[in-house]
Amino acid sequence: MSEDGYLPLHKQQHSEPLYVVPKDLCTRCGACDPICPVDCISFDKHKYPVIDTKTCVDCGLCVKVCPGIDFDYTAQYQKMFGVEQPPEGLGGIYKSAFLTFANNPQVQAEGSGGGLVSQLLIGMVKEGIIDAALTVGYEPEDPITPTPVICHTEAEIRATAGSKYCVVPHAKVIRDVKKLEGKFAFVGVGCQIEGLRKLEKVYKPLVRREIFTIGLACHGTLEKEGTTELLSHRRLPQEKIKRFFYRGGNFPGKFQIETLDGQRLDLHRFDYKDGAYNYLYHLYTPQRCLMCPDYSAEFADISVSDFWVRGEDGEYLHPEGTSMVMCRTERGQKILQQMRESGYITAMPLGQQEVEASFDHLYRDKRVSPFVRIQWRETQGLSVPQYHLPISPPTKEDLRHEGLRQATFIFSKRKWTRQLMLVIFFSRFGEVFTAVKMRYKAFKASRRLRKQASKKK
Ligand SMILES: Cc1cc2nc3c(=O)[nH]c(=O)nc-3n(C[C@H](O)[C@H](O)[C@H](O)COP(=O)(O)OP(=O)(O)OC[C@H]3O[C@@H](n4cnc5c(N)ncnc54)[C@H](O)[C@@H]3O)c2cc1C
Ligand code: SF4
Ligand code: SF4
Ligand code: SF4
Incomplete structure (x- = not known):
């Protein structure tokens, strides 16, 4: 393997398609394609970049430009x-x-x-x-x-x-x-x-x-x-x-x-x-x-x-x-x-x-949870993206929040569970639930803002 993590797998016998980087790290941004000197990257039906191993010259440039595995903030x-x-x-x-x-x-x-x-x-x-x-x-x-x-x-x-x-x-x-x-x-x-x-x-x-x-x-x-x-x-x-x-x-x-x-x-x-x-x-x-x-x-x-x-x-x-x-x-x-x-x-x-x-409202979702997930994956020996940012260990509150958050993704894994959730979300019941949720969110926001305003006075 080269220094920046490129693994010239095409030199080996394999039957699977060869992706530029592991699929779970790929954001599918498309940046690897234009750098390839021999134009041997195409995108599969899920838009993951696949290397044509017969023409690849093993230069490693595609991995070098990949923000999915490494982006130095x-x-x-x-x-x-x-x-x-x-x-x-x-x-x-x-x-x-x-x-x-x-x-x-x-x-x-x-x-x-x-x-x-x-x-x-x-x-x-x-x-x-x-x-x-x-x-x-x-x-x-x-x-x-x-x-x-x-x-x-x-x-x-x-x-x-x-x-x-x-x-x-x-x-x-x-x-x-x-x-x-x-x-x-x-x-x-x-x-x-x-x-x-x-x-x-x-x-x-x-x-x-x-x-x-x-x-x-x-x-x-x-x-x-x-x-x-x-x-x-x-x-x-x-x-x-x-x-x-x-x-x-x-x-x-x-x-x-x-x-x-x-x-x-x-x-x-x-x-x-x-x-x-x-x-x-x-x-x-x-x-x-x-x-x-x-x-x-x-x-x-x-x-x-x-x-x-x-x-x-x-x-x-x-x-x-x-x-x-x-x-x-x-x-x-x-x-x-x-x-x-x-x-x-x-x-x-x-x-x-x-x-x-x-x-x-998205601070935790985008600046705390991603790093809690990265640290958890590391403990499981899974590959993780590198951002070159200092990461603090998760607090109890972070872990509790992440546990709840992950529970909301469990239906995403299989087609039948996704379809079941679609039936529920878009049913009459789902519509009433959404309407109540929207009112509740507006009420909560209003209460918070009024409290903040009265504190200022
Ligand atoms: C995947 C995605 C997620 C987003 N999530 C949020 C969010 O969480 N919060 C938030 O505030 N805003 C989000 N946005 C941005 C928001 O949806 C609007 O695009 C933005 O506010 C600009 O609106 P506009 O009317 O000025 O742009 P428009 O005049 O509608 O122009 C939008 C431009 O974006 C281009 N475009 C559309 N889809 C994509 C894409 N997938 N990749 C690259 N270019 C694209 C269009 O071709 C067009 O040129 C998201 C946008 C995308 C594409
Ligand atoms: S969340 Fe990040 S990785 Fe996903 S599409 Fe948006 S910018 Fe790309
Ligand atoms: S290693 Fe070089 S030739 Fe092979 S796919 Fe990547 S950029 Fe193209
Ligand atoms: S540059 Fe990296 S993240 Fe972007 S599509 Fe290619 S392999 Fe995926």
Whole structure:
């Protein structure tokens, strides 16, 4: 085995496919594909990268750029921001933050949040800042399989608007970018941006290309079965589907389909967050996401997320379609400012407290639990990702929380248990349960906020 963990298994006889790294470490970001000098990596039906052992020349580069096995937070923080450690909280380092939305109401409506990402990309193409945007759309012949797309026009960018809560090895698009002239902006969740950063380290010409990075906050993605099993539960054959929406309709959106005859159907009564996604997360989130601490895409030029902050009445503020933006680099800040001044977007400044309020509820999930899981796997002799961050031993409270959390994932392991849970979640009973849960959450938030307010007085 080489120093960085690459095991040239193809030299041995084996019958299994040879994956770039063990599957339970792979985030399926796609970064290993563009670095391969002989183009011998393809993606299986679950989007894991598989090596063609007949053509592989055993250079180890694919493993070298892999953020799934190793991503050095300390070195990357030092390089991008001149500090050794990420700050407390999930926001990472940013120069300024804004609550934003696209000024074109159609773009705002098409986006998952405020259409900010699509509108920024459109503005950047129109102003000549970039030649094309690297986004995620759907396969032309398969409306439920997300795939990387290179967009040169406003229409192309708008056609790929909206979050695809599904595994997609988006960074593989860099293989095509290498062959093209011009400037690009790349949209991606944390692990995809991390893959790009590692690619830049190994393949220097990429640094000169100055790809602008727009990060998307990410609690966890979903396996494609999350989509296919939901459709089969609703008895909707894939052949009848023209388009799939993870957040269709009014903000914050619902899982929806558009049928070939132009009908829009909701797949769940409640919005994506309090309804479908929250449930599907427990059934279809890849194990690798549960070990990932990069919630806010900490190494992008700008990071974009929803603004899940509640008011004193317990309801979400700004329900009309907004996106929160954090500008991390000079370049990110400059471009956001330029787009604002040119009238593409509206951006209202947010303070650090407001940013943190939007992320607080996921702190344990993304900054504590991943390391509790990593330490537990180590005790079991299982492979773990390396982040080069100091890890504190878990407290009793961490372990208790993790035990409860793991219990919510037990139905994810088998198809029949997942399907059983889908029947329960999406039944009449499940709907009443969701409605009560939503009211309870709003009540709890309202009580907490009112207590905080009265303490301040
Ligand atoms: C898997 C995933 C998980 C997310 N989890 C959270 C979360 O927990 N909390 C939170 O606040 N926000 C989360 N987001 C971000 C949020 O859903 C919105 O994407 C974000 O707020 C931007 O909204 P917008 O309207 O400005 O973007 P839009 O104008 O809708 O543009 C979205 C852009 O993202 C691209 N895109 C869509 N899916 C993917 C993908 N899988 N990989 C790479 N690019 C993609 C689209 O092609 C488009 O260019 C997540 C996004 C994804 C893709
Ligand atoms: S070891 Fe080199 S040749 Fe083989 S798959 Fe990886 S990058 Fe390609
Ligand atoms: S680079 Fe990305 S897709 Fe390739 S093996 Fe690593 S995590 Fe998986
Ligand atoms: S949770 Fe982390 S590993 Fe999973 S998709 Fe999001 S950024 Fe990638």
